[in-house]
Amino acid sequence: MAIPRRTREGHILQPLYSMIALVFVLVAYIELGDAATVVDVYRLIQYDLAGSPYGSRFASLNHHAGSSLFAPGTDLSRTVAMIPLSEVNITLIREYIGQGRPLGGLLFLLPRIFSFENNDDLDKEKHGSEKDMLTSDLLDLEQTLIHAKIPYPVYFAFEDDNINSVLADVKRNDATGQPATATAAGYKLVVSAPEPRKVVSPTIMNIQGWLPGLKTDGDSNQLPTIAIVASYDTFGAAPALSVGSDSNGSGVVTLLEIARLFSLLYSNPRTRGRYNLLFGLTSGGPYNYNGTLKWLRSFDQRVHESIDYAICLNTVGSSNNELWLHVSKPPENTYIRQIYDGFSSVADELGVKVGIKHKKINISNPRVAWEHEQFSRLRITAATLSGLSTPPNFLENSGGLSDNRHFGNEAAIIKSVKLVAESIARHIYGHQGKKVEIFADNSSLAVNPSYIASWLDLLSQTPRVAPFLTKNDPLVIALKKELGEHTTEVNVQNEVLDGVFTFYDSISSKLYIYQVASVTFDLLLLLVLGSYLITLFSFLVITTRGLDDLISLFRRPPSRKVKTA
Structure with missing residues (x-):
């Protein structure tokens, strides 16, 4: 029985269709093959402030990779x-962003010295000076990016051999005057991330613990x-x-060590002071100390009235020899003078200079520069001890990229612990002056450098931006547990961060870097493969069906006449 022509043609064409599909698969494979390298990347923060958008949107x-913003x-x-950090021109970047010029994206490459995971492997003496040279550039870059609306993705990554090799290739391509595009060879950078979503009802968590003083029967x-x-x-x-090693990891470590020291002192009824000690680890610091305000408002009247004074610790690990006591009341105030005299006398013994800075509170302005100002607004005597002589600008000095681990800042924190602990103890026991x-260093109440170093290491490797912490975050649990080891009545206060901020998720991802061929190469390959497949197809048809069958495949079929009734 003869095989119908349509069936025979179908059998002949089927291999052709399969071959053509194979061609497209091969071309697609060449365009985007296996990733040349995969890199962890960290997205620039995205937030709204009073409805105005900021950060990477x-x-x-x-898109394809380039090595410069400034190709005319x-x-x-x-x-x-x-762009490696060492090649950042902050003036030109500000101009580029300010002018709203189009760009597919930005990838800033940070040296490994700014990585919070690998500092232990670095030569501290060699890399410490290098870090100091680049820190100023990084601070300027951060502030430029944080306070701008950027309508394209912006990521940070750490340099390594793979990404440096890719960058070198990209630079060589750009040097030819033909940077990578959709029609040229080069590298394609791909981050598959969902559209960022708003963080709903971000929670801030305050942690507090008490060390009750010794109350005798006669105390009413x-x-x-x-x-x-x-x-x-x-x-x-x-x-x-x-991660904020100094802002404000140093303050947290100092508080924990002071709590440990006083827990030892208060464990003996003979040395237990007639003062209660209240330890507070507060959240929402960068956002106008929103958590501190909520914590203070949760106090009942008796606790509020019992507070003699409060010492807030902020950035106390940046300097070995100079600290500042920031106050809202004039230095001539009796209570302020008493606190300052107690700190300055101990500082002299430690070889540390403590200055005093007075900044009056503007009641009509809800913005506060220091944490103690939230206490002062509620008429509680308070001061902030800090290595900063002036208040930071809004959303600055709060744990930026350069604040991951200061080489040697354990020594500064040890001095801060001794300064605060001795000053408070002399006040409690009436030994002022x-x-x-x-x-003392040789006593059972000596400061423990290992304890300080271990907690500083943890905080130097733990990002803790409040809107992205959960109620069961391991860090919050660890801080609560540690404070509970040294104090009583430890509890966590959960509050919703309020105010004018809105935050968005998608803060980290994987970057896939693909090496791609040019479109010219793809077209040439397609032409060669197509010619080969047509020749092969023609040969197969001629050898199996004959020349007439091959010609009939490309001949226009005769039109059929429709019989009319």
Whole structure:
């Protein structure tokens, strides 16, 4: 029985269709093959302030790599500029962003010295000076990016051999005057990330613990209280990297060590002071100390009235020899003078200089510069001890990319612990102005450098931007547990961060870097393969069906006549 022509043609054409499909698969494979390298990347923060958008507004990325923002006459709307920190020109970047020029994306490459995961492997003496040279550039870059609306993805990554090799290739291509585009060879950078979503009802968590003083039978009134407070959360250009070793990891470590020392002192009824000690680890510090305000408002009247004074710790690990006591009341105030005299006398013994800075509160302005100002607004005597002589600008000095681990800042924190602990102890036991060393180095009440180093290491590797912390965050649990080891009545206060901020998720991702061929190469390959397949197809048809069958495949079929009734 003869095989119908249509069936025979179908059998002949089927291999052709399969071959053509194979061609497209091969071309697609050449265009985007296996990733040349995969890199962890960290997105620039995205937030709204009073309804105004700031930061990077997009997360997904799929463009060719370039090495410069400043190629004259070049369309960069589909290019991701890879820029090492050492090559950042902050003036030109500000101009580029300010002018709203189109760009596919930005990828800033940070040296490994700014990585919070690998500092232990670095030569501290060699890399310490290098870090100091680049820190100023990084601070300027962060502030430029944080306070701008950027309508394309912006990511940070750490340099390594793979990404440096890619960058070198990209630079060589750009040097030819033909940067990578959709029609040229090069590298394609791909981040597959969903559209960023708003963080709904971000929670801030305050942690507090008490060390009750010794109350005798004859005491009818509540004992006075001294509060030691430190804000533990951070804010930076990249939330997934905002560890804040000094801002304010140093304040948190100092508070924990002071709590440990006084727990030992108060464990013996003979040395237990007639003061309560209240320890507070507060959240929402970068956002006008929102958590501190909520914490204070949760106090009942008796606790409020019992607070003799509060010491807030902020950035106390940046300097070995100079600290500042920031106050809202004039230095001539009796209570302020008493606090300052107690600190300055101990500072002299430690070889540390403590200055005093008075900044009056503007009641009509809800913005506060220091944490103690939230206490002062509620008429509680308070001061902030800091290595900063002036208040930071809004959303600055709160755990940026450069604040990951200061080499040698354990020594500064040890001095801060001794300064605060000795000053408070002399106040409690009535030894003001006397050279009575309660926390002597050779005693059981000595400061523990290993304890300080271990907690500083943890905080130097733990991003803690409040809107991205959960109620069961391991860090919050660890801080609560540790404070509970040294105090009583430890509890966590959960509050919703209010105010004018809105935050967005998608803070970290994977960057896939593909090496791609040019379109010219793809077309040439397609032409060669197509010619080969047509020749092969023709040969197969001729050898199996004959020349007439091959010609009939390309001959126009005769039109059929329709019979009319």
